[in-house]
Amino acid sequence: MEKKYQSTRNETINYSASQAILAGLSPDGGLFVLPNLDDVNLDVSTVLDKDYQEIAALVLNQFFNEFSESDIKKCVKEAYTHTFSDEKITPLKKVGDDFVLELFHGPTCSFKDVALSLLPKLVNLSAKTQNNTNKRLILTATSGDTGKAALEGFKNDPLVDIIVYYPNNGVSTIQEKQMQTQDGDNVAVVSINGNFDDAQSNVKRLFHDEELVALLKDHDIEFSSANSVNIGRLIPQVVYYFVSYAELVNTGEIKLGEKVDYIVPTGNFGNILAGYYAQQMGVPINKLICASNENNVLYDFLKTGEYDTNREFKKTSSPSMDILISSNLERMLFHLSGGDAKYVADLMNQLKTTGKFKISDELLKTIQCTFETGYATDKEVAEQIDKVYNEKGYLLDPHTAVASYVLENSPEKKEKTVILSTASPYKFVQEVSKDIPKLEIDSAQDEFKLIDELEEKTTVYAPKQLKDLKELPILHDEVIDIEQMKDIIIKQVGE
Template identity: 95%
Template sequence: MEKKYQSTRNKTIQFSASQAILSGLSPDGGLFVLPNLDDVNLDVSTVLDKDYQEIASLVINQFFNEFSENDIKKCVKEAYTNTFSDEKITPLKKVGDDYVLELFHGSTCSFKDVALSLLPKLVNLSAKTQHNTNKRLILTATSGDTGKAALEGFKNDPLVDMIVYYPNNGVSTIQEKQMQTQDGGNVSVVSINGNFDDAQSNVKRLFHDEELVALLKDHHIEFSSANSVNIGRLIPQVVYYFASYAELVNMDEIKLGEKIDYIVPTGNFGNILAGYYAQQMGLPINKLICASNENNVLYDFLKTGEYDTNREFKKTSSPSMDILISSNLERMLFHLSGGDAGYVADLMTQLKTTGKFKISDELLKTIQETFGTGYATDKQVAEQIDKVYNEKGYLLDPHTAVASYVLENSPEKKEKTVILSTASPYKFVQEVSKDIPDLAIDSAQDEFKLIDELEEKTNVYAPSQLKDLKHAPILHNQVIDIDEMKDIIIKQVGE
């Protein structure tokens, strides 16, 4: 039977997988979910002898059985053939007594590449399935990594135009240059005077702006999304949980069926939610530990049950996690409240009107059975980068260092643990260079000199795609106020 997706806020809104992928957001502002996760399952023993592409095909087929197995295999093959610098796509490295799952071997050196290599294929397959010949205008807000990965995935796609909004002075220098130098005749990159939450909230609002929707309709264009609010972006992230577990078994590090923990640096809650989906499919996961930076709204929520965004927004050394409104938390609330769409809708209304909500003690207890939490300050992140390099010879980026610190200081640590490493340290080369004093690197110098010097002194590979940015021309340098985001769309559609 074909699986249907419904809104987290209204059980009567139900879309097919292809409709949900094309729409991105539900018409009521909710997110698309499978109402019953019992409908997806995967026997872990069956993936032990599979490579990444084979595991991906099995996982994707469980969620998107509207598509044929051959079509899914074709999408997966196109996404993961000769597109990652490591043949394992997401290799697992043992660091001390724990393990680091490296998710940054794609074209933009970020974990977002894993899903955004596949999403464009799924979007085009969905359009073909729906016999939908309209063009798609993909709006994306980014805290640093999604933007470049999405741009790279969709560039020069004749069926897609894309606008990426990112916070001015809110991403690393390398992240910004990655976006500013993006080629492709169908992409636009715009910096906003505001933070990521401003960008994300306004993108969601623009999806339902009646004037814009009518304008797009006149031009045979429809909105879509590349953020993890799009179910087609989220589900491919489930794959590397299965792949990493299989690798641990194959390495004789664990026995089949043994439970392990995953610790995930997260701001928008998508990466860790993918782990929850893997657990619900049958992966033996004990705890999913949410690691936050100083914007620790998720930490407070998972401890107290109160989600309160009425606090200072902090710019940290881990900018991709500088988020106060975590979109995918809505999906988790839906699933763990027993699929109570009315309850979720009420919570989201409270969040929109007051900036906060509080869940019941019973629901909090249920959440805490699966999700642990911790956070790290910038000072602790810097110390962790230095400590792990000097003691274990491993170079962490600041986001992975958040997770590493939380793991090392977690009273909940009982099982073998995998740290999800979300970005190459060279994307944050100034911070990393500064945080390891023994290397004696002048972190104030040009980023590209820093890349060369850090590579030379650590013998840790610097990705060529980051080194090559040095000579890439700036193609996008527009800075706007938040209330001008709509004008950018009107201008692009009219051209």
């Protein structure tokens, strides 16, 4: 039977997979979810002898059975053939007693590549399935990595235009350069005077702006999203939990069925939610550990049950996690409240009107059965980057260092633990160079000189696509106020 997706806020809103992927957000502002995760199952023992593409096809078939198996295999093949620098796509490295799942070997050196290499294929397949010939206008808010990965995935697609908004002075120099130099005849990149939460909340609002929706309709255009609010962005991230678990079994590190902990640097809650989906499907996961930076709203929530965004927004050394409103938390609340859409809608309304909400003690206990949490300050992150390099010869980016620190300072654990490494350290080369004093690198110099020097002194490979940024022209340098985000869309549609 074809699986239907419903809104987290209204059980009467039901879409097919293709409709949900094209829409991105539900009309009521909710996120699309499978109402019952018992409907998706994949026995880990059946994937042990399979490669990344084969496992990806099996996972996607479970969630998106509206599509034929052959169509899904075609999408997967196009997404992952000769597009990643490591043939394993997401290689698992042993670092000391723990394991690091490297998710940064794609075209833009971020974990977002794993899903955003596949999402454009799923969007086009969905349009074909719906006999929908309208053009898509993809609005994307980014805290640094999603923007470039989405731009790269959708560039020059004749059926898509894409606009990316990012916070001015809120991403790393390399992240900004990646977006500012983006080529393609269907892309627009704009920085806003505000933070990521400003960008994300306004993108969500613009999705439902009646004037814009009418304008787009007149031009046969529909909105869609490349953020993890889109179910087509989220589900591909489930795959690497299966892949990494199979790798642990195949290398003899664990026995089949043995439970593993996963620790995830977390901002928007999508990556860790994918782990929850993997656990519900059948991956033997003990705990999912949410690692936060100084914007530790999720840490407080998972400890107390109160989600409160009424606090100072901090710019940290891990900018992709500088988020106070974590969109995918809404999906988790839906699933762990037993699919209570009315309750979730009430919580989200409280968040919108007061900036906070508090869940019941019973629901908090249910959440804590699966999710643990910890956080790291910028000072602790810097010390962890230095420590891990000096003791283990492994180079961490600041986001992965948050997770590494939280793991090292967690209570004694019996289970093997996998750290999700979300970005190449060279995307944050100024911070990483500064944090390892014994390398004696002047972190004030040009970032491209830093890349060369860090590579030379550590012998850790620097991705060619980051080095090549130096020679690329700046194509996008517009800075706007938040109120002008709508004007950018009107201008794009009019061209």
